[in-house]
Amino acid sequence: MNAARIEPYKAHEKWKMENNKPKEHDITEVVAQQSAANPSENGVMMVINHCKVHPPFSVLWATVLYCAEFICASVLSSTYHKSDDVVWTGLTITFMLVPSVLTQLTLTFVHRDLGRDRPFVLFMHLLQMGPIIRCIEALVVYCQAGKKEEPYVTISRKVKLKHGRGLGPAFECEIGHSERKLAVHRNAFKRTAVIQAFLGSSPQLTLQLYATIQEKYVLPTRLALMIISMISIVYGALVCSVLAIQIKYDDYKVRMKPTAYLCMILWRGLEIATRITTLVLFSTTLTVWVVLVGLTNLFIFFFQPWVEFWARKASLPENIEKNFSKLGTTVVLCMVTFLYACINIFCWSAVQLDLADHDLVEKQPRWRSLAVYYTLRFMENVTLIVLWYHFKSDFYEYVCTPLLVVQLIVCYSLAVLFMLIFHQFCHPCRRLFHYNVEDCLRCACCWKKKQSQPPEDHAHGPHAPPDLTNHLIDRETDVVDEIMEAA
Secondary structure (H helix, E strand, O other): OOHHHHHHHHHHOOOOOOOOOOOHHHHHHHHHHHHHHOOOOOOEEOOOOEOOOOOOHHHHHHHHHHHHHHHHHHHHHHHHHHOOOHHHHHHHHHHHHHHHHHHHHHHHHHHOOOOOOOHHHHHHHHOOOHHHHHHHHHHHHHHHOOOOOOOOOEEEEEEEEEOOEEOOOEEEEEEOHHHHHHHHHHHHHHHHHHHHHHHHHHHHHHHHHHHHHHHOOOOHHHHHHHHHHHHHHHHHHHHHHHHHHHHHOOOEEOOOOHHHHHHHHHHHHHHHHHHHHHHHHHHHHOHHHHHHHHHHHHHHHHHHHHHHHHHOOOOOOOOOOOOOOHHHHHHHHHHHHHHHHHHHHHOOOOOOEOOOOOOOEOOOOOHHHHHHHHHHHHHHHHHHHHHHHHHOOHHHHHOOHHHHHHHHHHHHHHHHHHHHHHHHHHOOOHHHOOOOHHHHHHHHHHHHHHHOOOHHHHOOOOOOOOOOOHHHHHHHHHHHHHHHHHO
16 A cells, blocks of 8 residues: 555554555445544544535536426416416516526525636526536536545544434544535535525425416316425425424534434425414405515514624625625625515524624524514414404415414414424434423423412412522533543
8 A cells, every 4th residue: 555545544553554554445444443542642532534425416407406496487477478478477476587597696606616617618608508507517527526545634623422412422524526526616606505495496386386376277287387396495495404403403413314304394385384374364465465474574573583683793704705805794794684584484493693703693593583583484384374363355265274274373373383393303413402392381381380379389488499400410410421432
């Protein structure tokens, strides 16, 4: 084995083989066993191995959704144009092209193609076919990975989680060129999936459902577009939730179980379907007022991060992009805030923006924000549904409207229930929470029990209030002890 191949292993584990050099595929097992028996001084288990290259399924799925929605929207626009529906044609094309252009800009920005000599790729982006060529590039990188040995680019250090709790020392894994290229593709398509979902699919689904109710018939192409848009929105919401978990727990190796994905799909699907149905029903009766409701939501969620930023008297984050000036940084932050506001109009964004932080996201979860959001959103949905029921037109005389009202309220309640189940039982890092759903319910039960006690129970003097944070401190101490043992 040549010196260039052995050199990375010498940098991590200073041991030499005097006799019987192991084969190439045995090096990982030998070093891992010796590292587990004799961990290094900083408590990091040195696993000298390239990370396993996984197929870019997320890239392929996002490309399929993009192409399917673009094609269906184009065919439906042609149908509207033939029937002289100018309004439906214009709005359908708008909600098709705006997210498509933003998707091309995002992919170009992430891959930094403007400063590189790649005219064919830029031409494909001009034709709105950027996701297709990027998907082909990712598939080519995956097929070529592992055919020849690559020097590692960087090393990833993570803490393994078992039952939602960090165990043992951290482990390190080499990241090669192929893994890094695929990671860039995945991150780029995650961003485009969110943009496509909430700047294109959400208004598109709202528009087509409204058109279906107004025209009182369902076109096959319109139905296909609505189904694809709904799938795209749910997928975008799932990406937001997973990204929020990965950002907040960046030091841990987070793996989502199938039950967690199923719970999130039910949570997000019910939440989004109920919200869009409520807005569409309300718009069929009070069309002008629904514009006011939408703009109010947009302005509140757009200015909320900026108000917090100004209240802290913070400064703009640096190094978002090396070539950006203060004006460029401000424009990027405005675009991020606008996307954040559009997400929160239809569902919970799963993150809170911190415009003073380099990552633009608050690392500590704020349960109060989650509770306030779903409480106010539930009240708003109920109010809109009641107003629609009161001012509904004769079109709904053949529909059991009271049952529809109850169904919408129950569906949103089920969405909140699945959200609570996810955070209590399915969240991959639930053991790292300072407090969770169970703690909040226990506090509420203790408070009710205390209020229900008769006055004579306090005759012997005031009792000390129950220490509801005792078990929380124990839980946090256990986690800290485990991490300190690794260090």
